[in-house]
Amino acid sequence: MALRALCNISARPHCLRSTTAAYYSTPSISLPLSESQKKTIYALSTPKGKGGVGVIRISGPQSLDAWRSVVKSGRQDPEPWKMNRCKIVHPLRKDDVLDDGMAVFFKGPKSFTSEDVLELHIHSGRAITSSVLDALSSIPGLRHAEAGEFTKRAFKSGRIDLTQAEGIKDMIEAETDAQRRIAVGAAMGISRVKFTELRDEIIGCLALIEALIDFGEGEDIEEGVYDQARTRAQTLLTTIEGHLSDRRRGELLRSGVRLAIFGPPNAGKSTLLNFLAQREAAIVTPIPGTTRDILELSLDIGGIPVLVGDTAGVRETEDLVEEIGVERAKKAVQAADISLCVLPLPEIRPHSKDIRLGLAPEIQELIDEKTVFLFNKADLVSGASQNTHSTTGTEWQVSLSTGQGCKAFLSGFEKILQERFDLSFDSTGQDRNPPLITHSRHRVHLQSAADFLRVFLDYGSQDVVLGAEELRYAAQAVGRISGTVDVEDVLDVVFREFCIGK
Ligand SMILES: Nc1nc2c(ncn2[C@@H]2O[C@H](COP(=O)(O)OP(=O)(O)OP(=O)(O)O)[C@@H](O)[C@H]2O)c(=O)[nH]1
């Protein structure tokens, strides 16, 4: 029966393609632009201020007019995609040279936005920039761009999808190597390909179910086709569940891993923060209870963005201010993605077999599987060795005063961060397994796709028409990630975080 079903399917490939595949075919998003969107836009695409070069970008049907109006080079019209040495002039006063620079014309669709694009490479300075922007504003039909509008046009033309647009934004905002790596991958379309594959596979299952519905019951093919669709949907669900159980590392790498430094008073927590930051960020004194409020710094540790919080030493206290600080410290440790317990080695040593035994109960209760340990003040203990406690690779002995053991701690800690957040690089420095989900938006839609697939798997056999509906919803959910369906409502969310000129 199964064989016959397959034969039937392959005997009518056109039927499948026409009913399902064409309708749900892989996106080439091409939405009509409204009148106001059609206008040619311009903006300074480099940061405002003094600099060697500033780039003003113009995109839209009148880019060529803009060239003819403000670019004075040897030729009337540009040679596309070539840098042209030129003078930038005012359209109404051609003798008024605003700057001496370069211009390049990108003939659409071979441009960032897919429209005709003109780039003016000028000297970056307040007066020059504003005089050129002012000159452009005097050309009828040109208007200043809104935040993210160039990228939005690239998206609307179908040149990039939403995950690529997010990648471009993340690339600009990337502060660490890990962030850059993920952003560049997304901008190049790695996520787009993966999400498209997932969606295509759902549509593949849907095609089988729709064929089943098309052929009708009399054809006697139900069992085989249905089982085939079911098996593929099950595999898909497993794949999606794999992506969802990624410990949020893509999102964490974008927003920063939260690290809480905690421990008893005077252990050297603030000294550690200063060591990591390589500056005197926190107040350090020999007085226990120096740190009260949480001091948070954004640091790059081994290429990973880490939000490091120094907290008040945890102890029982009568002091109201300190007590509030201790409460905040506890909350910060609980909310952290990884916690670093700093302990004074001289006070811990007698309990070296189980370090927890010697600790105050209020410290003990903050220790969990996220905790790593730093035994500080090794200089005060004679014969302290770096490995006395280090059985799991999550404990180090240091002296933050003398620097003893600090290098080993730093490289070990970087390794822990990379392991925990699963960023294992191969010898070429490539991320072996880059996270697919980098925005919570992706997670929400992937989660709902998984839910629809589950409903299909649980109830699809009882009613194939409803089963097909569940698969259609699943495909839509994944389509929302790339922006192939329900575009307008997500556009604003994605593009409002862009800056002008991008
Ligand atoms: N001998 C020695 N002293 C250290 C070391 N690290 C820090 N200290 C000193 O220990 C004292 C306390 O350091 P802090 O960094 O303020 O300790 P803390 O844990 O932040 O303390 P609270 O904020 O009060 O909880 C300071 O006088 C530091 O100079 C070390 O490795 N060896």
Ligand SMILES: [K+]
């Ligand atoms: K202190």
Ligand SMILES: [Mg+2]
């Ligand atoms: Mg402190």
